[in-house]
Amino acid sequence: MDDKLIAAVEQLNEDKVFKLVEKRLKAGKDPVYLQEQIRLGMLKVGILYEKGEYFIADLIMAGEIVKNVLKIILAKPEDQHHNKTGTILLGTVQGDLHDIGKNIFASMVEAEGFEVIDLGIDVPPEEFVVKTKEIQPQIIAMSGVLTLALESMKKTVAALTAAGLRDQVKILIGGNPVNRISxxxxxxDAFTNNTDEGVTYCKNWVAG
Ligand code: B12
Structure with missing residues (x-):
């Protein structure tokens, strides 16, 4: 574990986070490892928020720091892939505005050659339905960090089923509250709170 980087995220020390990440990247550290350290730092931010030591403004700041630093960590070399692996329709479900995990997943599947249509945050079930008809993705990936996201995910799958689209797609759900029961x-079709595992599901599905 990279204690220094985790602590810099926890302390919302943007300068230090950037300096440490740049140093680690130059030293050849794996971007996926660095992204995981950032996530661990964010977990600590969440704990301080729960304890009442951090406030919403701190969460917003943490979100901004991570969003900016992930641009460097996940920057992909141009022309990495020429053949499209498949199409993924992605979004953070209705009522949920958290998008950092979703964005990490998007960068990772794009690096594997998938085309990602990212609907953004707070995406209503109907929008997933309309875009599924339009784009005909092989995979729909939904992200949700709040507990209430589970209900929105359920409504989205129900809306896809009602529109007769459910059997045409594989559905992956990701985020903190997802588990086997949910x-x-x-x-x-599958759940994970690990982006690597999410990428593996998508690759296996399109491979048949
Ligand atoms: C940053 C943050 C915010 C920022 C979000 C900024 C942004 N652009 O995303 C802001 C300030 C907007 C925010 C707002 C709120 N937040 Co908030 N937030 C956080 C915090 C600190 C970090 C979340 C994060 O980005 N983590 C880092 C990323 C990398 O992790 P991740 O999202 O879990 O994603 C990983 C996996 O879950 C997975 N994954 C995620 N999505 C997907 C999708 C797929 C397809 C796959 C394969 C994988 C995958 O892969 C990722 C990488 O490992 C968490 C605390 C925590 N411990 O998570 C609270 C937390 C999620 N927030 C919480 C709360 C309560 C709120 C608010 C309700 C606060 C309020 N009173 O207003 C609002 C809700 C707004 C809304 N409607 O969504 C609670 C949720 C409690 C719950 N169980 O519902 C948490 C847990 C804090 C806490 N401990 O209380 N928040």
């Missing part, structure tokens, strides 16, 4: 309740 996956069954929602009616998704």
């Amino acid at each position: 996956c069954d309740y929602i009616g998704a």
Whole structure:
């Protein structure tokens, strides 16, 4: 574990986070490892928020720092892939505005050659339905960090089923509150709170 980097994120020390990340990247550290350290720092931010030591403004600041530093960590070399692996329709579900985990997942599947149509945050079920008809993705990936996101995911799968689209797509759900029980309740094909595992699901699905 990279204690220094984790602490810099926890202390919302943007300068230090950037300096440490740049240093680690130059030294050849794996971007996926660095991204995981950032996530661990964010977990500590969440704990301080729960304890009442940090406030919403701190969460917003933490979100901005991480968003900016991930641009450096996940910057991908141009022309990495020429053949499209598949298409993924992605979004943070209705009522949820958290997008850092979603954005990490997007960068990772793009690096594997997937085309990602990112609907952004607070995406209503109907928007997933309309875009699924339009784009015909092989995979729909939904992100949610709040507990309430589980209900939105369930509504989204129900809306896809009602529109007759459910059987045409694989559905992946990701984020802190997802687990086997919620996956069954929602009616998704797979769940994970680990982006690497999410990428593996997507690769396996398009490989048949
Ligand atoms: C930053 C942050 C915010 C920022 C978000 C900025 C942004 N652009 O995303 C802001 C300030 C907007 C915010 C707002 C709120 N937040 Co907030 N937030 C956080 C915090 C500190 C970090 C979240 C984060 O980005 N983590 C880092 C990323 C990398 O981790 P991640 O999102 O979990 O994603 C990883 C996996 O889950 C997974 N993953 C995620 N999505 C997907 C999708 C796919 C397809 C796959 C494969 C994988 C995957 O991969 C990622 C990488 O490992 C967490 C605390 C925590 N411990 O998580 C609270 C937290 C999530 N927030 C919380 C709360 C309560 C709120 C507010 C309600 C606060 C309020 N009173 O207003 C609002 C809700 C706004 C809304 N409607 O969404 C609670 C949620 C409690 C709950 N169980 O519902 C938490 C847990 C804090 C706490 N401990 O109380 N928040």
